[in-house]
Amino acid sequence: MSVLQCRSTDIYTDYLRDWKEKGGRVLGYACVATPVEIMEAAGILPYRIKAFGHPDTELGDSYLARFNCRFCRSCLQLGLDGTYDFLDGLVETNGCDHLRGMFENWQYVKKHGFFHYLKVPHFVREDSLEYFVEELGIFRLAIEEHFEVEITDDAMREAIGTMNQVYARLKDLYALREQGKPVVSGAEVMQVICTGSSMRATDFLALLDKMVEEKARGPALPCKARLMLLGSATDEVDLVADIEAQGGLVVTDALCYGSRSFWGREGKAEEPLRNLAEKYLGNLFCPRMFTEYERRRDFILERAEQARVDGAIITYNKFCDLHGVEAVSLRNDLENNGIPVLVLEKDYGSQADTGRIKTRVQAFLERIEGGSRSKSEATHWRSKGE
DSSP states (O other): OOTGGGSOOSSSOHHHHHHHHTTOOEEEEOOTTSOHHHHHHTTOEEEEOOOTTOOOOHHHHHHSOTTSOHHHHHHHHHHHTTTTTTOSOEEEEOSOHHHHHHHHHHHHHHOOSOEEEEOOOSSOSHHHHHHHHHHHHHHHHHHHHHHTOOOOHHHHHHHHHHHHHHHHHHHHHHHHHHSSSOOSOHHHHHHHHHHHTTSOHHHHHHHHHHHHHHHHTSOOOOOSEEEEEEESOOOOHHHHHHHHHTTEEEEEEEOTTTGGGTTTOOOOOSSHHHHHHHHHHTTOOSTTSTTOHHHHHHHHHHHHHHHTOSEEEEEEETTOHHHHHHHHHHHHHHHHTTOOEEEEEEOTTOTHHHHHHHHHHHHHHHHHHTTSSOHHHHHHHHHTTO
C-alpha cells in the first residue's frame, strides 16, 4: 500500500481525530499568505480550510451571494453545517473579497472564541514589509493571550527550520514529476499537499520522506503530453485526475494548492518575524499582488521550462475576478513563448462540468499531438535538462 493510500484527505481525518482526543488545538486558515510557523511555535495545528469539491452550498448561499466564488461558498457551507466544529478558531486574511466574506459570515454565525484578521499588504516594498512585521507581531500576541501560551523566538526559529525542510522535500517531490520520465502524477502531488495542510509540520515531513523514497523507486507513468496546471485556488484532486485520465500528465503547476504554497519561501533576516514577513510577502505569487505580474509570469515560465511542458491549462473558478483577469495576460505570454494554452472557466465542485472539461481537454491534447507547436519548439523544450 502506498504512503498516500494510508492517509485520508477527508475534512476530519483520523490524524485530526487523534490530535483532538489528545487535547490538541487547531486553527483554521485559508490563504497561503498566513505564516503557519507562528501557530506551529505555539503548539497549535494549522489547518488549511478545504472543501474537496463539496457541491452543496445551500447554507452558504444564505450568507454569501451566488456571484461569489463557489469554493468560498462551499467552505462556508462546511463551516456552517458543523463539519468544521473541531476548529478552535479562525485566521482571516484579505486574500480576496470573496474569501473575506466567507470568513466574516462564518464568524458571524459560529462566533469562534478566537478570530483574528491578519492584514497582508498588496505591495512588496520596505514600508509594506515593516507593516507586515507589525501585523505578525499582533497575530503572535493574540495567540499568546487567547491560548495562554508563550511563543518564544527560539520556538519560532525551530518552526521556521522545520517548514524549510518541508519546502525542500516538496521540491524533491516536484523533481520526480518534472523529470524526463515522471514517476508521480499531478493528482498525487495535490493530494499530498492537501493532506499535509492538515498536519503538523514534523509529521508532514515524515510523510514526504516516505513518499519521495517510495516514488523514486516507482515505474514511469504513461504520458501523451506533459502539462502545466495553473489558476485559482482549488483543492479538487478529482479535477486533476480527470485531466490526467485523458492521457496528459500534469508534470508541474502554479497552483495555490501546489507550488505557489511553498516555492521561493526564503527569508534572510535573523529576527523571526522579519524572516517570516520576507518569506510570505516577498514570495507571494498571487494575482492579489497586482504590481507583481512580471515576477509571477517569469516564475510560471521558469516552471514550464524546467518541466519541459507541451501545453498549459489555466483553470479558474467562476466569478474569480483576480484569476479571470490574469488568465488573459498569462495566455498571451505563454503562447508567445511557444506553449499552447487551454483556458477553463469552471464552477467549483460542479459535476455538470465534468463532461465538458473532459471533452475540452481531449481536444486540447489532440491539438498538441497534431503539431500545433513546431518541431523546433518541441525540441527546444524537451532538450533542456535531459
